[in-house]
Amino acid sequence: MSVRPVYFNADGSVAVVYDELGHSGTIPAAEVFWLTNPTTGQDDHNYIVLDCPDGCGARSTHPVGGGADAPNVQEMFVRKVNLEGCACNVVVDTDPPPDAVAHVKDLVTAMDGAERWALDDTALLARLT
Amino acid sequence: MSFSDVRPGDPINASNVQQVIDALKGTAGKGVPLSPTAVNNASSYALTVENLEATNSRALNVLKSDGSTLIKADATGVTLGSPITAPAASINGTALQNASVTNAKLASDTARLNLLTNGGFEIWQRGAGPFTGFGYTADRWQNNGQTGTSVSRDTTNQDNSNTCMAVTTTAASTLGAPSQILNPLNDLTRFKSLTFSFSVRLRTNVANAVRPFIYDGVTTTYGAYVAGDNAYHTASVTMTLAAGATVCQPGFNIEAAATTYVDNAMLVVGSQYADYAPLHPADDLARCLRYYELLGESQSGEIAFLGYGTTGTNGGQTLGFKARKALTPTVTKNGTWVVTNCGQPAVLATGLGAISTYVTVTATGAYNANNNAAGATVSLESNP
Numbered sequence: 398m399s400v401r402p403v404y405f406n407a408d409g410s411v412a413v414v415y416d417e418l419g420h421s422g423t424i425p426a427a428e429v430f431w432l433t434n435p436t437t438g439q440d441d442h443n444y445i446v447l448d449c450p451d452g453c454g455a456r457s458t459h460p461v462g463g464g465a466d467a468p469n470v471q472e473m474f475v476r477k478v479n480l481e482g483c484a485c486n487v488v489v490d491t492d493p494p495p496d497a498v499a500h501v502k503d504l505v506t507a508m509d510g511a512e513r514w515a516l517d518d519t520a521l522l523a524r525l526t
Numbered sequence: 527m528s529f530s531d532v533r534p535g536d537p538i539n540a541s542n543v544q545q546v547i548d549a550l551k552g553t554a555g556k557g558v559p560l561s562p563t564a565v566n567n568a569s570s571y572a573l574t575v576e577n578l579e580a581t582n583s584r585a586l587n588v589l590k591s592d593g594s595t596l597i598k599a600d601a602t603g604v605t606l607g608s609p610i611t612a613p614a615a616s617i618n619g620t621a622l623q624n625a626s627v628t629n630a631k632l633a634s635d636t637a638r639l640n641l642l643t644n645g646g647f648e649i650w651q652r653g654a655g656p657f658t659g660f661g662y663t664a665d666r667w668q669n670n671g672q673t674g675t676s677v678s679r680d681t682t683n684q685d686n687s688n689t690c691m692a693v694t695t696t697a698a699s700t701l702g703a704p705s706q707i708l709n710p711l712n713d714l715t716r717f718k719s720l721t722f723s724f725s726v727r728l729r730t731n732v733a734n735a736v737r738p739f740i741y742d743g744v745t746t747t748y749g750a751y752v753a754g755d756n757a758y759h760t761a762s763v764t765m766t767l768a769a770g771a772t773v774c775q776p777g778f779n780i781e782a783a784a785t786t787y788v789d790n791a792m793l794v795v796g797s798q799y800a801d802y803a804p805l806h807p808a809d810d811l812a813r814c815l816r817y818y819e820l821l822g823e824s825q826s827g828e829i830a831f832l833g834y835g836t837t838g839t840n841g842g843q844t845l846g847f848k849a850r851k852a853l854t855p856t857v858t859k860n861g862t863w864v865v866t867n868c869g870q871p872a873v874l875a876t877g878l879g880a881i882s883t884y885v886t887v888t889a890t891g892a893y894n895a896n897n898n899a900a901g902a903t904v905s906l907e908s909n910p
Contacts, residue, residue: 399858399907403660416661417652417860417905432873435840435886444876454862458873464856465907509853 399465400447400457402473405524409480411473415449415457422450429477431484432458440484443504445473461501462509471516472524474501479525494525629796634725634760638792638800641722642666642706642776643813645791646804647679647691651818654679662909664691665814666706673697675780683787685727685758687804690789695780705741705777706793707910717774718767724776725762725799726791728752735782740765743772748779758789762799815849818907827898831871835887842874842884845904851878853908861902868893881906 400420404412409426424447432444442461449455463470479497482489488500498518505513532542548556577585577600586599590607598605643666650664655678657663660671669677674696684690722740730736733754738761740747749763767774776793780786790802804810822829833841857873867889874882881904885895897903 399856399905401856414659414661416657417858418901434874435872435884441875444873446873454870455858455860456870456872457856457858458876459856460854460876462854463909464854465909466856467909470856513853 399459400449400455401459401466402447402469405472405476409476411447413447413450415451415453415455418449418451418453418455420449420451420453420455424448424450426477426480429473431477442478442484443508445470445477460508461504462513463505463515467513467515471501471505471514472521474504475516475521476525494522497525498522630798632798634799634801636798636800637803638794638796640800640803640805641793641795642791643817644810645793645802646687646810647789647791648687648689648807649811649814650679650689651814651820662818666817667691668705668707668909670705674783680787683729685729685787685789687789690787693780693786693788694784695786696783705739705775706791707773707775718771719769720795721764721766721797722774722776722793723762723764723796723799724749724791724793725760725801726778727758727789727802728761728778728786729756729758729788730754730780730784730786731756732782732784735784736778736780736786737761738763738776738778741773741775741777742767743775744768744770754784758787760799760801764797764799812849815847816852817909818905819848821845821848821904821906822897823903826900826902827896829871829904830894830896831868831883831885832892832894834892835868836890837887839887840884841868841887841893842882844880844882846880847878847906851906851908852910854878855906855908857881858905858907860905861897861899863902864894864896864898866894867891868895871895 400413400415402411403414406412406423409429411424411429412421413424414421428448430446431440431442432446433440444461445459447457447459459470459473461471461474475497478488478501479494480490482492483500488496498521502514532538545556575585577583581601583601586597588597590596594607595605596607644664647664647667652662655663656676657669657678658676659669661669663669663677664679669675672695676694678692680690680692681688683692724738724740726738728736730752731754734751735754737751738749740763742765745768747763747765749761752759752761761778776791778788792800792802794800829845831841831843835841854876857876859871863870865885868885868887871883871885874884885893887893
């Protein structure tokens with residue numbers, strides 16, 4: 398489908414697969430990037446970029462709405478915001494997990510509508526704590 | 527025993543009269559049913575029965591031996607016993623009351639709208655497989671990742687088409703094969719509480735291993751298992767989605783180690799499943815492109831960023847989609863592109879109909895980035 402997250406580790410690293418070529422691996426938390434506007438230099442909280450760990454050159458830009466895999470992509474955004482705060486600084490890393498969930502849910506709603514939210518909030522919070 | 531004719535001049539015996547009475551009463555072993563075959567009159571009916579009582583006009587009541595109705599004719603009309611047998615093509619459609627034939631009365635060969643995308647398993651934009659693990663296989667058909675399940679495009683064992691889906695399973699499982707999820711955002715709100723029928727052609731080599739299902743997020747309804755005779759059979763299942771349905775997900779379970787071929791699926795509204803009716807190829811592809819498409823796949827160098835820039839500047843362009851996406855897609859730059867004096871192309875923003883992309887110049891001069899390399903494409907994917 399894309400270079401997509403399939404498992405989230407406690408240290409923020411993300412296990413990914415790249416279906417088209419059957420590649421897989423783990424991306425460190427520091428390499429789960431926000432998309433950066435090349436003109437302003439500002440990070441964009443609507444997109445996360447994942448490079449294939451295989452080094453094949455594939456790069457997926459995931460929208461906060463979920464794109465190819467709504468449950469896992471949305472959880473990836475929540476975990477990143479919860480771990481390091483959002484690119485927009487509305488949520489910072491010291492805020493409690495529900496703030497990260499609420500913020501990402503707002504972004505999802507703005508992008509693809511409220512019905513796009515694909516996660517169970519209770520179960521998600523249990524995984525975050 | 528037949529009636530005896532009475533000729534002019536013959537004496538009338540009591541036995542002659544009793545013969546008529548026995549026939550009218552239906553005395554066992556006496557007389558014969560009325561059979562006026564000798565009537566020879568062009569204007570009169572051989573048999574006319576009229577009840578002059580105006581309210582009910584009960585004219586005729588013919589019964590089976592068990593007392594049930596064969597033919598009844600009275601003021602309410604004509605009632606016939608079951609089954610009614612009529613010569614082929616003898617009933618004119620004008621005899622039917624307008625808007626009285628329900629969907630359920632029409633046979634499966636009646637053309638119905640297929641709600642599936644790629645129901646014929648003809649389009650495999652992600653490649654021919656084999657696909658293992660959770661993910662998409664043929665366009666819009668999602669494999670749930672059951673261990674030991676492998677899905678491939680097959681061009682040898684199809685059912686009256688170009689391609690089918692081949693699924694091999696190595697162990698018994700409960701959810702071992704692909705299904706298709708209708709878009710809950712754009713579709714399901716219109717589908718809740720409706721009755722759906724899903725049909726699919728299945729061929730497998732193990733009995734009681736493969737059966738169709740529909741899942742609505744609340745319950746799963748299964749159809750019957752198909753025979754394990756390695757021949758294609760039509761499998762079907764009908765389900766009314768719950769008011770609280772969260773998905774409409776038709777698919778098929780493979781619940782044993784088996785080799786299964788899958789082709790020609792239909793999902794229609796109503797309680798009667800439909801035989802497969804292929805879409806025009808253009809329409810078939812257009813449905814698939816709503817969820818997944820490749821850019822730059824038809825020719826190397828199809829996409830190029832060209833210009834002159836100084837180090838650190840950016841050159842961008844907008845790439846339009848072949849089809850508007852159902853939802854904001856994930857964008858994947860596949861492969862390593864050919865670049866001169868610039869970095870690899872990157873995404874700036876994503877919409878439903880286009881993406882903004884750019885390259886950053888790494889050395890002052892003419893720059894060039896293009897997909898003139900094996901596997902260098904852009905894929906766009908928005909899955910429900």
